[in-house]
Amino acid sequence: MTKHQNSIDLLGLSTRTSNALKRGDVCTIEELLELFHKFDEPRFCGYFRTLGRVSYQEIKTKIGELYKTKFSQIDTINLELKKQELIERNEQIRSEIEKYNRAINQLLAEMEKNRIAEIQINAIQEKNKQKSK
Secondary structure: OOOOOOEHHHHOOOHHHHHHHHHOOOOEHHHHHHHHHHOOHHHHHHHOOOOOHHHHHHHHHHHHHHHHHHHHHHHHHHHHHHHHHHHHHHHHHHHHHHHHHHHHHHHHHHHHHHHHHHHHHHHHHHHHHHHHO
């Protein structure tokens, strides 16, 4: 049998356990998982003539390792995606902050112009008052 992507050979089971599964016509991880989740230990072992508790525990351990590996890979991918999302969001926030800072600086410049204009107007009004006296 050639190893394909989901072959039970990828689990690294002992030869005895692997051969027992193949004799029971279970060749893929999906088929194994379906039976493993369908039956409890005694019924699972009874489904295969030569499988006992040791083989059942071996399969259980290997499936657990498979899940841990897959979930670890998925977690790593998810963390990288989250990191990228955060970096992108951080850049968006920086851009927005820069935009707001420019707007604030423009407002401050306008306020300064208005303050200077007010001072000049007050000076002119004061000068006109003194002239009229």
